[in-house]
Amino acid sequence: MSGQSGVIYTSRDVEDVFRCLSTICTAGRLNSPQKSNPLYRRPPPLIRVSDVAFDKRAVERERFSFHLPPDYRFLYPAATLAYYLGASLEADGAAFIELGSGGRIVLPNFPEIELWMGDMLRRTFYLDCAVRYAVASGGALNGLDVRKALGRPAVDVFYMRPDERLLLYHDAGPNLDELPVWHMAAYLDPVPESVEALPYLLHSLSAIYSPRSSPMTERSLVSLSVNGFLGRQGVALPGVDKGERSVVVPSLMPARSQLWFSEGYPVDAVKATPRAFMNSQRYPRKKKVRVGIICNEADMSEEVDVVIEALSDAASAMQVFWGLDVSGFSRVFARGFDIIQLIGHCDERGFKCRDGFAKARDIEENNTPMFFFNSCSSHAEAAKLVDNGSACGVATFYRVLEEAAVDVCRNFYLMLGAGYPAYMAIDAARECSVLGKEYILIGDGSYCFGGDGLKPLYRISRHGEECTLSCTIGNVQKGYVVSTWSPEGKKMASDLGFETRFMSPEQLSAIAMKFKGFCIYNKSIYTSVREAAMKAAEDSRDDSHHCKRKRPRPGS
Template identity: 25%
Template sequence: MRGVSEFGAALKTASPERTFPTLRGYPPEIQIGSELDIPQGPQRPETGVTLRLPRTVETVFAAAPLAYFLGAEIEPGRPPRLELDGDRTVPIDSFGATTPEALHRLLIHTFTLDCVARTEGQYPMELSARRTIEAAGVRLDWEAIYEKPLADRLAAFLSVDLQTVEAAAPDWRLTADIPETDDSGPLLPHLANELADIRTYPADHYPSESRERASTGQPSVSEQVNDATDTLLRGTDPRPPGGEPGAVNDRVPRSVEDASATPDVFRIRHADSILQVYAGNGVPIGANKITEESYLRHLSETPDETAALRVVVVCNDTEMLAEASVEEIYSSAPLLSVTGELRTNLTVDSLRDLLQSDIDLIHYIGHVSERGLSCADGHLDIGDLDAVSAQLFILNGCRSFRQGEKLVENGALAGVGTLQNVNNQVATEMGKKIAQLLQHGWPLAGALSLLRFDAIAGQEYTVLGDGTAELVSADSGVPACCLVEPTPDGEYRISIDTYLTRVRHLGTIFRPSFGEDDVYHLAGGEVSQWVADETELRELFERENAPVQLRRERSSTKLSLRWSHDLAEDMSPLSDGLTERMSPSSPLSDSSSKETTETD
C-alpha cells in the first residue's frame, strides 16, 4: 500500500492541468522485496486525499491509477472509503457494484471533471465535455473550483451525478487483466501511468467470459469453406516431402512437435475500453499481451530523432511476394527519412544476422511453425538467439505468436503476431494495412484495434510487448479515423474516431479540421459528428490522408479500411453497396481458419 501511495510523487502539479499527460509524470518503479524501501524517502504530495481500503491484492491493484491521479495515500481500512482532509468521508462502494469497479468509475469521474475545470485556467477553450455536462443541468462555479485545493475540488465533484459525467468522458483507453499475485506488482506503475482499469484474476484461471477455452474442437463454417475451396494457408508447408509446393494430396498429419504449435487460446472477458491488455500464460483473443520488460525497454529508449528509420521487409516465400510491396508503403512516409529494404529467400544465418542488427522494424512474410521462421535452408527458432536488436516486428505467418513472444523476451520492444492459421490473401491485405497505419503514425496496438473493428480477420492478430510503440508520429498529433455514413437525403454523417497514444493519451485535446472549428474535444473514441454534402466531404478527404471506414462495413467479413486521398479521387464507394475489397471466393477467417498440415 505504501509503495503504491508513492505513485503520486510523479505528478508535476496538483492543479487540474495534471489532466494533460505531459504534467503527470511517470510513477516510480516497484520491485518486490521483504521490506519497504523508498531510497529517497516519501515524495508523495500532500493532497489531503486518503483511500482506506481492504488489504487485498485485488483492491490495492485496482486503486493504483486513482491513487496516482489524486496523489492519494492508501491506508488499510474497512469499509472502503475516501477521506478528504481527514474530516469528510465518502463510501467508495456507492460508486460501483464492486470495490474495483467503484474505484475505476471514481477515476473517470474526477478525471473528466478536472478536464472541464482546467478550461478556467492557463488554457481556456470551448470544450465539448463541458457543453455536455452543462446541458444536463449541472451548474458549478468552475472558476472558483479551479482555484480550490485538490481535496476541495474532489468534494465539489462528488456532488455531480456519475452518469452525467460518464456521458461526457472520453472512451477509456485501457483495461488490463493481470494475475492476482504479488509478482504482478512491477506492472502497476506502467498501468497507473496509462490510468488503466486494472482487473485481477486468479493465477490458476484465465480471465475469460466463461472460463472456458475458446476452441470447441468443432470445425466452424469458415473452416469448412476453406476446406471446400482448398484455400492456400500460410501454415501449409510450401514443399511437403515428395510433392509439389502446397499440393493438397501431400499433406500429412502433424507431428507431436507441431502439435504444440497450437497455443493455449482463450477469449478475454469483455471490457468497456478502446484497448485491452493481458499479463500471464496463454494466448488471449481480443487483448494484447504485455510484460514488464517491454515497458522498461521502452522507457530506456533514447531515439535519435535525426537518424533515418530502417525498415526491412523479409519475404521467404515467392508465393507471398504480393505483400512485399509494403516496402514501398514504409518508404513513402511523408516528411520522414525511412529506408525501406526488401530481402527474399534469406537463409537461417542471414535472418539471424538481420534480427541482431539495428533495425527499427522487420516485417516478415512467410511460413511459421513451432520450429521457427521458415528460411531457404531450414528454420530459425528465435529462442536460439542470445539477443535481438530489431525494435519492432510483424510476423505475418500462421501461428506466429510463440516466435513473437521469443522476440520480445530476447530484446524486441513490441510486435504483431498471429494466433491461428491465416488465409494467404487475407494475410497479404492485413500486412499492407498494418504497414499503412504504422506509416501514418498509428501505434501497434492502435493499428490492431482499428483493424479488429474493421473485420473479423483482425481478431487473428495480436500485439506482443509494449503496444504503445510506434514507427512515426501522426501528422495530426492524435491518430484518427473518419467514419462515414450516407443519409437518406444524399448527404453524409461524419464522425472522427480518435486513438490515444503513449505521449498523447488521456487528457489530450483534439480539434477536427472540419466542422465546428472553435470546439475542442477530449481525445479518445468518437469525438465529433456533423453532416456534410459530397463537395464538403471531398474537401475534408483532400486535407489529410487518413483511414476511412464506412459505418455499414465495420465488423464485417471483409477488410474495408480505405484512405481519404483515394476516396477524394473516387467517391463511388460511399454511395455504392458494400464494396467488395477481396474476391468472394476468398472469405476472411476468424479463429476458425482452416487447419493445415506442416511437415518436418
C-alpha cells in the same frame, strides 16, 4: 515512458506493496486540474519485487486517503485514481475514501469496485480537462459548460483541493454516457509480481481490472472473426483441449486500447509485459526507418512488394533477404533494422529456414524494436522475441490464408508508415479484414515511427440517410486539447476522442477537408476523410436510388 527517477524495491507482502504504491501516489506536489495536462505529469519510478521490505519510514499518512482491504483485487484498480489525485493508500478492513474535510465516500466491494474506480477515473480526468480549458480560455471543451454541469464557476473548481473535486465530481457532472470512452484498460493478475507493471500504467492513467477469460479454439476464432467482420453476434465457445488453452477470449471493459498482462494470448487485446515497456525505452523513435524483409518462401513474394510499397515514404532503406538458413536468420536481428517483416512458415519447431527451423530464443543479439511475423501460429515465437529485447511485434494465433495475410500486412504498414502507433495500426488492419482476429500485437503497443502517436484516426458511420464522424487519437499520454469541426464551425475537443452529431453525407463532405488523418469507412481504410466522405455520399445516393426503384407504383 522516459525520464523515470530510479527504482523502488518492495517485498511480496501486501502491506509492503501498499506502502510502496502510496509513496509513489503522494510524491507529486501538483494536484490541481493542471495535472490533466500530460506536460505536467512526470513518470513514476520503476518498481521491483525483491526480498527487501519497503522502508516504512518513507511513508507519510495523508488526510486524503483510500482505505482498502489488504487485497490486490482492491489495491490495483484503485491505484491509478489515487495516483492522479495524490491520495495515500491504506490497508484497512473496510473500503472507503477518507476526505480531508473528515467526510467519507463508501466504496463498493469486489468486483464492483473495479467499475467504480474506472468510472471515477474517467469522470475526474475529463472534468479536470474541461475545467482547465475553461479557466485558460473561457471556452467549453466538447461543448461541456462547466458551470452548468457542476453548479460552480470553473475557476472555483480549479482551486479546490483534490478530495473536494472528487466529491463534487462524484455527486454532480454529466452522465457517463456523455463522456468519451476511456483510452486504456489493463488486466493484471492480483499477485505481488504485477506491481512491476504499475509505473507504466499509472503514467498512462490506465484503468485496471482483474483478468477474466475463456479458452478459444482455432475453429471458434475463425467464426468469431468472420461474424465480427459481418457485424453478427459472437459464437458460443466450446470446450477445448489442453494444448489449445494458450489462446483466450478476455472479458474486456470499454476502452480504446486493451492491455492483457495475464496468462494466455488474448483475442482483441495487446499481450503486454513490463519487460516490453523497458525494451521500448532502448530505441529512439525515428521518422525515417530501416526495414528488413525476410522471405523464406518464393511463392509468397507478393507480400514483399506490399511492404515495400506501403513503407516507401517512411523508409530510409530497405533490404530483402531470400531463403535464409538458420544462422543467417538469427544474424538479421542484430543488424539494427527498425522493423523486420518475416514472410514464411512457422510451427512449434520455429521458423522454417533453408536448413531447418530457427527459434527466437536462440537469437544471440537482438537490436530490432518492432517486427511482423506474418506466418502461421507465430504468437509464441513473437512473445519470446519480445522477452529477448524487442519492444513489440505482430503475430498470428493459428493458420492464416495468404490473401488475408497480404491485406492485413498492407493496411498495417499503411497506418504505421503514416505515424500511427502499432496498436492503432493493427487494430485498423484487423477491423478491415475478414480474418483480422487471427492477429495479435505483443509488447508495447504505443511504439510508433517518430513522435508520440498524436495523430487522429476518423471513422464514418452511416445511419440511414445521415452520418456521424468519430475520432480516436493514438497518443498514450492523454490531456491535450485538439480542434475539430462541425457544420456550425470550429470547436475544441479532448484527445480522448469525440463524435460529431448526425449530419447528411453532403454536410460531411463540405467540411471533410478540415480533418487531417486517415479514415475508416465500411471496413476500408482511406488516407483522407474527404475521400471516405465522398464514398459515403456516393453509397447514400445509390441506396436512395435503389429504394426509389423498388418502391411500388400507386394502385398496383
